[in-house]
Amino acid sequence: MWDPATYLRYGDERSRPFFDLVARVAADRPREVVDLGCGPGNLTAALATRWPDARVRGVDSSPEMIERAVARGSAVDFTVGDVRDWSPTPETDVLVTNAVLQWVPGHEPLLSRWARELPAGAWLGLQVPGNFDAPSHRALRDVARLPRWRDRVADLLRDDPVRDPAGYAELLVGAGCAVDAWETTYVHLLPARDVIDHPVLRWMEGTALRPVRSALGDGPDWAEFRAELGDRLEKAYPVRAGQVYFPFRRVFCVARTGARS
Numbered sequence: 001m002w003d004p005a006t007y008l009r010y011g012d013e014r015s016r017p018f019f020d021l022v023a024r025v026a027a028d029r030p031r032e033v034v035d036l037g038c039g040p041g042n043l044t045a046a047l048a049t050r051w052p053d054a055r056v057r058g059v060d061s062s063p064e065m066i067e068r069a070v071a072r073g074s075a076v077d078f079t080v081g082d083v084r085d086w087s088p089t090p091e092t093d094v095l096v097t098n099a100v101l102q103w104v105p106g107h108e109p110l111l112s113r114w115a116r117e118l119p120a121g122a123w124l125g126l127q128v129p130g131n132f133d134a135p136s137h138r139a140l141r142d143v144a145r146l147p148r149w150r151d152r153v154a155d156l157l158r159d160d161p162v163r164d165p166a167g168y169a170e171l172l173v174g175a176g177c178a179v180d181a182w183e184t185t186y187v188h189l190l191p192a193r194d195v196i197d198h199p200v201l202r203w204m205e206g207t208a209l210r211p212v213r214s215a216l217g218d219g220p221d222w223a224e225f226r227a228e229l230g231d232r233l234e235k236a237y238p239v240r241a242g243q244v245y246f247p248f249r250r251v252f253c254v255a256r257t258g259a260r261s
């Protein structure tokens with residue numbers, strides 16, 4: 001289950017890659033714009049502001065996220081759905097999927113299918129975290145593999161669920177697109193003064209830690225796991241002058257579909 005409030009804790013930092021992604025989507029007057037895995041809808045609403053004449057849709061498999069998105073009261077059409085079941089219409093000129101595909105095992109064939117089904121000249125923009133080898137995620141996998149937790153959580157965490165920029169570029173060139181792919185490492189400076197828990201732990205609670213929490217429940221097991229991970233994160237990301245430096249690599253790919261025969 002996704003918790004929109006926990007996810008939005010670092011909303012400013014989390015939204016920046018979205019804007020860096022869509023800055024490279026040069027659609028002029030798209031007819032339909034779709035945000036797949038739209039989450040709480042705050043960023044989808046920005047798509048409606050940018051393209052006011054487009055029909056803008058947001059799709060997410062989490063009813064909690066869609067409830068939050070609908071409650072915003074924008075002109076966007078939000079629906080609960082799985083991205084794996086989604087197909088473009090003949091008018092889908094822009095498809096954006098931001099920080100979603102890392103949760104979708106085997107998403108590569110999906111990307112190829114979308115690229116082939118979208119109309120000619122459509123734009124497909126994706127962004128995924130590329131930090132699965134960062135100290136935060138290594139610490140998470142190390143704790144999950146301790147004998148105490150291994151049987152219940154180790155299999156929930158994949159070592160590397162995404163490709164690098166060249167990998168996505170090759171995939172989408174293979175589907176007949178013109179491609180722009182890159183990576184950026186943001187250094188998020190997270191305040192540590194007025195929070196009890198380590199800020200990287202708080203960040204991870206909104207995303208990467210979600211499956212672990214679901215498996216362990218909200219009781220003492222979760223508290224113990226969280227404390228163990230918190231200790232490791234404190235060493236990996238020490239507090240300096242009241243803040244933590246949290247480097248976060250992100251992978252981007254923007255593709256434009258070719259002519260249709």
Ligand SMILES: C[S@@+](CC[C@H](N)C(=O)[O-])C[C@H]1O[C@@H](n2cnc3c(N)ncnc32)[C@H](O)[C@@H]1O
Pocket residue numbers: 002014018036037038039040043059060061062065081082083084097098099100103104207
């Ligand atoms: C990290 S959030 C990103 C939300 C939003 N795109 C943003 O950038 O703020 C990931 C979202 O992907 C959604 N998601 C994960 N797997 C999905 C799937 N198979 N189909 C639809 N949505 C999915 C989750 O429910 C969650 O809202």
